[in-house]
Amino acid sequence: MFRRLILLGPPGGGKGTQAGLLAEKYSLYHISTGEVLRRAVREESELGRKVEEILSRGDLVPDELMVDIIKENLTEDRATDGFILDGFPRTVPQAQALKENGVEIDRVLFLDVPRDVLVKRLKGRRECPSCKSIINAESSSVLDDGACPQCGEKLERREDDTEETINKRLEIYFRRTHPLIDFYRQRGLLVDIDGDQNPEMVFQEICDALE
Numbered sequence: 001m002f003r004r005l006i007l008l009g010p011p012g013g014g015k016g017t018q019a020g021l022l023a024e025k026y027s028l029y030h031i032s033t034g035e036v037l038r039r040a041v042r043e044e045s046e047l048g049r050k051v052e053e054i055l056s057r058g059d060l061v062p063d064e065l066m067v068d069i070i071k072e073n074l075t076e077d078r079a080t081d082g083f084i085l086d087g088f089p090r091t092v093p094q095a096q097a098l099k100e101n102g103v104e105i106d107r108v109l110f111l112d113v114p115r116d117v118l119v120k121r122l123k124g125r126r127e128c129p130s131c132k133s134i135i136n137a138e139s140s141s142v143l144d145d146g147a148c149p150q151c152g153e154k155l156e157r158r159e160d161d162t163e164e165t166i167n168k169r170l171e172i173y174f175r176r177t178h179p180l181i182d183f184y185r186q187r188g189l190l191v192d193i194d195g196d197q198n199p200e201m202v203f204q205e206i207c208d209a210l211e
Contacts, residue, residue: 002106002210003028003082006089008180009111011169012121013195014202016134018111019086021203026210029078033087035132036069037061058168060090060176067097074103090177095184108184109206111195115170122166126155 003026007015016032023030037055040048047065054061070088073079089095098105113121126135128148135148135155146155184190191209195202 001026004104004106005083005210006085006105006108006184007087007111008108008177008184008190009195010113010115010118010173010177011166012118012125013111013113014199015086015111017199018109018203018206019084021199022084022206025207026082028081029076029083031070031073031079031083031085031088033066033069033085036073058165058172060172063091063093063097066090066094067101070098071101089180090173092179092183095180105189107191107210108180108189109191109193109209110181110184111193111202113195117196118170119166122161123163125158125161127158128153129156 005022005028007019009015016034019030019032022028037051041052041055042048050065051061066088070085074083089098121136124136126146127133128135128151130153131148131151133148133150147153148155181190193202193205193209197205
């Protein structure tokens with residue numbers, strides 16, 4: 001079983017959902033850089049203030065800052081027996097920095113989803129402010145003022161899911177993050193996963209690739 005994983009894919013590709021399922025099934029430490037950054041914003045730390053300005057523009061957090069955040073998380077005891085990096089690396093320099101800092105990766109799972117599907121997913125996405133569940137309002141018939149099916153809290157649209165920001169995030173992804181596919185494929189680490197399926201089918205495909 002491969003236990004040091006990266007989930008690679010576009011915004012709205014389903015990385016968070018699949019990472020949560022994998023972490024639960026295989027007892028892996030789920031390191032979600034998106035959640036780490038959003039928590040910093042909520043706590044109004046110095047890091048949070050820097051990150052909030054960057055995220056509000058739909059830009060990527062600078063490589064040096066992201067590398068420091070990930071290095072700190074990987075030193076935790078929970079990472080010793082295996083981990084899933086969800087949202088990192090996002091650029092080739094970040095991937096190179098992982099290697100330079102002695103972090104070995106077993107497999108990189110690339111969730112491949114067409115752009116039109118991504119836009120539809122992101123526009124319909126809602127987040128629970130309490131349990132952090134991500135819900136697709138269209139597929140689950142959840143309205144803007146609907147309750148989270150997990151804990152009952154009122155669902156919210158994420159601030160970075162406006163149409164303008166969605167398009168900008170996708171443009172950045174295809175320009176700066178998509179080159180990671182070739183980077184990891186050339187190293188024999190990449191596994192292509194069809195992300196344009198229901199979450200259960202995607203999860204099964206991932207599990208088959210890991211065992």
